[in-house]
Structure formats: C-alpha cells, structure tokens
Amino acid sequence: MSPSIVALAIISTIVAIGSLVGFVARFHHKMDLEQWTVGGRGFGLVLVWLLMAGEIYTTFTFLGASGWAYSRGGPVLYILGYLPLMYVVSFYILPPIWEAGRRHRLQTQADFFHMRYGSPFLAGCVAFVGVACLIPYLQMQITGLGLIVEVASYGGIPRTPAMIIAFALVGAFVFVSGVRGVAWASIVKDLLLLFAAVFIGIAVPRIYYGGIGPMFAALAHARPGHLTMPGATKDLGHAWYISSVMLTSLGCYMWPQFFAASFTARSGKILRRNAVLMPLYGITMPLMFIVGFSAVLVLPGLSNGDLSLMTIVRKSFPAWFLGIVGGAGALTAMVAAAIQLLTGATLCVKNLCRPMLAPDMGDAQVAKFSKMMVLVLTSGALLFAIYSSSSFVSLLLVGYAGIAQIFPGVVLGLFSKRVTTAGVLAGLVTGIFVAVFLMLTGRDPYRGLNAGFVALCLNFAVTGVVSLLTPVRIAGFGETPPSLAAPQSGNGGDLT
Amino acid sequence: MKRPSLGAILLGLIPFAATCFSVSLWDRVDPMVLGLPFNFFWLIAWLVLTPLCMWGAYRLEVPRASDGRREEGGPQ
Structure with a gap:
C-alpha cells in the first residue's frame, strides 16, 4: 500500500471513531433546543472541562502555533502569555454569567444582552458581531482540515477538494451530535492530541538536534533574534505583545461559543474550579512551538508556515504515524468547528432571524x-477558505479584534449599575468601526499596538462617557421591566 | 451581581503582572534554563504558577459566592 493510502485510512478511522462517540453520547437524551444548545445545563467538572478544552485547543493550537513559531519566531510567545490569563479573566466573569443564565434561562450570548439591557436591537447587534467573527474562526478549522488531508495524501488530494470533504464531515457531525456529543467526541480528540503533541514535541528535536536544549542552542546561534520579540517580524515588539495579550485574554470568553459553554455547567463553582485548573492543560502548547522552532533549520523556506508541523512529521516518521497525527488534527478541527457552528447557528436564528422575521416562532422551530443555518454558515466559511489565504494566527487575531468589542457590555453589565443601553451600543459600534478601519487600511499594528486593542480602549471610553450622559433604564439583572423582557422559553425565568 | 473581593482581584493581577506587563524584563534568550530560552521558560513556569494564584483566589471567593443552592430554595 502506498504511504498516502495508509495515512488517509488512519485519519478516516479516527474521524469515524470520534463521530461515533459523539453520536452515541446524544442517544439517551431527547434533542430539544435546551439539550442541543446547552446540554440541559447539567454538565459537571469533567464535561465542562472537555467542552472548553475542545473549543480552546483547536486547529490553531495544532498547526497555527507551530506555524508562527516557524515563520515569526518570538512573537508566537503571546499565545503562551494569554493562555493562563484568559482563564484568570474567566474566573471572575463566568460564574456571574452562569448565574444570570440559570435564573433567566439564557441560551445564547445575545440573550444575555437582551435580558440585561432590555433591547432586542442591541441583542441583534451582538449576535451579528458574534456570527461575523465566527466566520474567520470557522474558516481556520476548514482550511486546517484541508491542509491536513493535503499533506497526508502526499499532495494526491489538492486542497480545495480536501476542504469540501472537510466541510461535509463537519456539517454531518454537528447535525447529528449536539453539544453533548461534541463534549464526548472531545475525549477522543484530547487523548490523541495529548499523545501526538508530547511525542512529536520530544521526538522531532531529538531526531535532528539530539534534544530540545541543543535545538534551542543551535537556533539561537544560527538565527540570533528569532527567539525573542520581534523575531522574524519588523513590528511585533513588546508593545504589540502586551496589547495582544490583553486583547485576547479579555476577549476570549466573548466568543459566543465559550460564553454559551458556561451555561452548560451545573454550578458556578464548577466554572471557578475549571478556571483554576485549565492553565495546566496548556502545557501541550509549548510542545507545538518546539516543533515549529525545530522546523526552522530543518525545512527552511516553506511558503506557508502553517504547513510546518505536518511537513516535518511526514519527513520524520512512517506513514501510519502521520495518519495518527493527521487524525488528531482533523478531529480537533471538527470538534471545534462543530461547536462554533452550533452556537453561530442558534445565535443567528434565535437572536437575528426570529426577532426580525417571525417573532412567534417556537423553540422547536428555532432548533x-x-x-439549516449550520449548512449556510459552513458554506460561507468554505467559500472564504477557498478564496483567501491568511495565516491561522492572522485569522484568529482578526476575529479577536471584533469579538473583544463585546467585553465592555458584558463586564459592565455584570458589575455596574450605571452603564446604559445607549452607552454599550455606542461603544460597540465605535469599537467595531475602529477595528475594521485600522485593519482594512493596513494599520495593524497601529503605532506598535494591536489594532483590536486600540479599538477596545476607545470602546470602553465611549461606553463610559455615553453611559454617564444617558439615563439608566435598567440597573442590573432581574430589573428588566416585564414589557421589555426577552421572549423566553418555558416559564421565562423568575424576574424577582 | 456581587463583585469579586479585593483580595481575589489582587491575586488575579499577579499573573498579569508576571506574564504581560513585565515582558521587557524577561524577553531574553539567556540564561537558558533546562535547555529552554529564558522567555520560554518563564512563560511555561507561569502555566503552573497561575493555578496556584487562582487557587488562592478560589479559597477567598467560594465561601462568599452565592452558588446556586441558596437561591434555588425559593419555593420551599
């Protein structure tokens, strides 16, 4: 058998096992909207851990981190910087978000805004921002799957057909499994990813340099400057590092899928314990950097840094091992894409389409x-994936610049009585406008700072000033006048 | 919503100070520690030290958190 057939067969087997686990897990649960989106709000420590890890350790971890270590060098450290810090932020904001979710039966991030600020329009804007920012994130997963299949087939299957196959797989997976299935499929993926990361992170530098220490010594000697900031770039220095770490650690839990994942927990305590423990799971991330750094001298001149991990694995190990690594990567991308699609589709239908087109739509119809919206979103991301070629980290940073603009509305909504609907809306619009303007006009980084961070600062300032100038209508959760309350499922939550 | 206590917030600021704001102090290759460049080693160390800080914050927050049960007792 040719090596490409061996590798592809192993990848397909792993993907099939993961999907099967997801499919079986949903079997004993009736799939209504509440179960499909928030797993009946009954997840304990382990399932919440798996779900959050499933979403946070994505294709980006696998291919993007090594890709940037290869092509940019030092600036990749911003990933290690924000990783523990985003959990620090989650420690303070997720438990109150969870509490609001349970009291008011919230299912999406936009529900949160609707309930807190009493404005379906603001909720619609938040949903729109959320879905728009999910597209580059989804695009990253689909491109990642495509890259894996392309490298594993030794070039036999070109990238575009590979991405179309990936698209079909993801769509089918999310269709059948729901959030509980995704959490269970994460188990298979996490075990494989952990195994693959530890093994190649140790073996690759050993094969070419005799160990991790000699690899870094050789790299520091051959490319002085690659290992510190700004590395191989001109403008990603320390100011960029600080602003990017701040932007991503504050913005991370603003992703609608992470935000909604907190609703799956059984208690706020579980979310706190998770926040304490999660940074330890990040220990696999440096291993991905090590693979990327090793590739700098072994495979110089790759056109696309994101290919470095798969290419060096193909060069160093037999085909069956390439299959296992590719399978772990493929399953990772599928799990991450599935949860993004699940959240994006629910947001779109519940908080954008329903209020605009059919206010009396029932929950069963929303589900x-x-x-159907899953198909629309995947197709959109597929088109972007086929027609654009940004690196994974760049894609992620674009998404972050947008999604982090939701942060002021969430954190002030939780802890301030003075913030107003008009203030949050004005801040959000300013933030998005500034971020889009700076990025489209090639001003990212802006004066050494991450453009999204500049936008976030202005967003906070505008939110504060406009809030002080406008009267407070709703001073907190549970103080929404019933006439403005969101049309909730079930009893609508107790508003007392 | 109840705001977190000052102590818990200060504990959370420690990792921010150590891995974010102080970057120019530790972004160096030398001295290499355990074969790793110093900046790399520093950030990996904080993957382990951050949970320690947050465990402290957890001990401070959990006794005062209104976690589920109390409010669920409404109908009783």
Whole structure:
C-alpha cells in the first residue's frame, strides 16, 4: 500500500471513531433546543472541562502555533502569555454569567444582552458581531482540515477538494451530535492530541538536534533574534505583545461559543474550579512551538508556515504515524468547528432571524432552522477558505479584534449599575468601526499596538462617557421591566 | 451581581503582572534554563504558577459566592 493510502485510512478511522462517540453520547437524551444548545445545563467538572478544552485547543493550537513559531519566531510567545490569563479573566466573569443564565434561562450570548439591557436591537447587534467573527474562526478549522488531508495524501488530494470533504464531515457531525456529543467526541480528540503533541514535541528535536536544549542552542546561534520579540517580524515588539495579550485574554470568553459553554455547567463553582485548573492543560502548547522552532533549520523556506508541523512529521516518521497525527488534527478541527457552528447557528436564528422575521416562532422551530443555518454558515466559511489565504494566527487575531468589542457590555453589565443601553451600543459600534478601519487600511499594528486593542480602549471610553450622559433604564439583572423582557422559553425565568 | 473581593482581584493581577506587563524584563534568550530560552521558560513556569494564584483566589471567593443552592430554595 502506498504511504498516502495508509495515512488517509488512519485519519478516516479516527474521524469515524470520534463521530461515533459523539453520536452515541446524544442517544439517551431527547434533542430539544435546551439539550442541543446547552446540554440541559447539567454538565459537571469533567464535561465542562472537555467542552472548553475542545473549543480552546483547536486547529490553531495544532498547526497555527507551530506555524508562527516557524515563520515569526518570538512573537508566537503571546499565545503562551494569554493562555493562563484568559482563564484568570474567566474566573471572575463566568460564574456571574452562569448565574444570570440559570435564573433567566439564557441560551445564547445575545440573550444575555437582551435580558440585561432590555433591547432586542442591541441583542441583534451582538449576535451579528458574534456570527461575523465566527466566520474567520470557522474558516481556520476548514482550511486546517484541508491542509491536513493535503499533506497526508502526499499532495494526491489538492486542497480545495480536501476542504469540501472537510466541510461535509463537519456539517454531518454537528447535525447529528449536539453539544453533548461534541463534549464526548472531545475525549477522543484530547487523548490523541495529548499523545501526538508530547511525542512529536520530544521526538522531532531529538531526531535532528539530539534534544530540545541543543535545538534551542543551535537556533539561537544560527538565527540570533528569532527567539525573542520581534523575531522574524519588523513590528511585533513588546508593545504589540502586551496589547495582544490583553486583547485576547479579555476577549476570549466573548466568543459566543465559550460564553454559551458556561451555561452548560451545573454550578458556578464548577466554572471557578475549571478556571483554576485549565492553565495546566496548556502545557501541550509549548510542545507545538518546539516543533515549529525545530522546523526552522530543518525545512527552511516553506511558503506557508502553517504547513510546518505536518511537513516535518511526514519527513520524520512512517506513514501510519502521520495518519495518527493527521487524525488528531482533523478531529480537533471538527470538534471545534462543530461547536462554533452550533452556537453561530442558534445565535443567528434565535437572536437575528426570529426577532426580525417571525417573532412567534417556537423553540422547536428555532432548533429546526438552526440546523439549516449550520449548512449556510459552513458554506460561507468554505467559500472564504477557498478564496483567501491568511495565516491561522492572522485569522484568529482578526476575529479577536471584533469579538473583544463585546467585553465592555458584558463586564459592565455584570458589575455596574450605571452603564446604559445607549452607552454599550455606542461603544460597540465605535469599537467595531475602529477595528475594521485600522485593519482594512493596513494599520495593524497601529503605532506598535494591536489594532483590536486600540479599538477596545476607545470602546470602553465611549461606553463610559455615553453611559454617564444617558439615563439608566435598567440597573442590573432581574430589573428588566416585564414589557421589555426577552421572549423566553418555558416559564421565562423568575424576574424577582 | 456581587463583585469579586479585593483580595481575589489582587491575586488575579499577579499573573498579569508576571506574564504581560513585565515582558521587557524577561524577553531574553539567556540564561537558558533546562535547555529552554529564558522567555520560554518563564512563560511555561507561569502555566503552573497561575493555578496556584487562582487557587488562592478560589479559597477567598467560594465561601462568599452565592452558588446556586441558596437561591434555588425559593419555593420551599
């Protein structure tokens, strides 16, 4: 058998096992909207851990981190910087978000805004920002799957057909499994990813340099400057590092899928314990950097840094091992894409389409249309993936610049009585406008700072000033006048 | 919503100070520690030290957190 057939067969087997686990896990649960989106709010420590890890350790971890270590060098450290810090932020904001979610039966991030600020329009804007920012994130997963299949087939399957196959797989997976299935499929993926990361992170430098220490010594000697900031770039220095770490650690839990994942927990305590423990799971991330750094001298001149991990694995190990690594990567991308699609589709239907088109749509219909919306969103991301070629880290940073603009509305909504609907809306619009303007006009980084961070600062300033100038209508959760309350499922939550 | 206590916030600021604001102090290759460049080693060390800080914050926050049960007792 040719090596490409061996590798592809192993990848397919792993993907099939992961999907099967996801499919079986949902079997004993009735799939209504509450179960499909927030798993019946009954997840304990382990399932919440798996779900959050499943979403946070994505294709980006696997291919993007090594890719940037290869092509940019030092600036890749910003990933290690924000990783523990985003959990620090989650420690303070997720438990109150969870509490609001349970009291008011919230299912999406936009529900949160609707309930807190009493404005379906603001909720619609938040949903729109969330879905728009998910597209580059989804694009990253689909491109990642495509890259894996391309490298594993030794070039036999070109990238575009590979991405179309990936698209079909992800769509089918999310259709059948729901959030509980995704959490269980994460187990398979996490075990494989852990194994693959530890093994190649140790073996690759050993094969070419005799160990991790000699690898870094050789690299520091051959490319002085690659290992510190700004590395191989001109403008990603310390100011960029600080602003990017701040932007990503504050913005991370603003991703609608991470935000909604907190609703799956059984208690706020579980989320706190998770926040304490999660940074330890990040220990696999440096291993990905090591693979990327090793590739600098072994495979100089790759056109696309994101290929470095798969290419060096293909060069160093037999085909079956390439298959295992590719399978772990493929499953990772599928799990991450599935949860993004699930959240994006529910947001779209529940908080954008329903209020605008059919206010009397029932929950059962929302669930049905959400499944259709999954197809629409995947197709969108597929088109972007085919027609654009940004590196994974760049894609992620674009998404972050947008999604982090939701942060002021969330954190002030939780802890301030003075913030107003008009203030949050004005801040959000300013933030998005500034971020889009700076990025489209090639001003990222802006004066050495991450453009998204500049936008976030202005967003906070505008939110504060406008809030002080406008009267407070709703001073906190549970103080929404019933006439403005969101049309909730079930009893609508107790508003007392 | 109840705001977190000052002590818990200060504990959370420690990792921010150590891995974010102080970057120019530790972004160096030498001295290499355990074969790793110093900046790399420093950030990996904080993957382990951050949970320690947050465990402290957890001990401070959990006794005062209103976690589920109390409010669920409404109908009783």
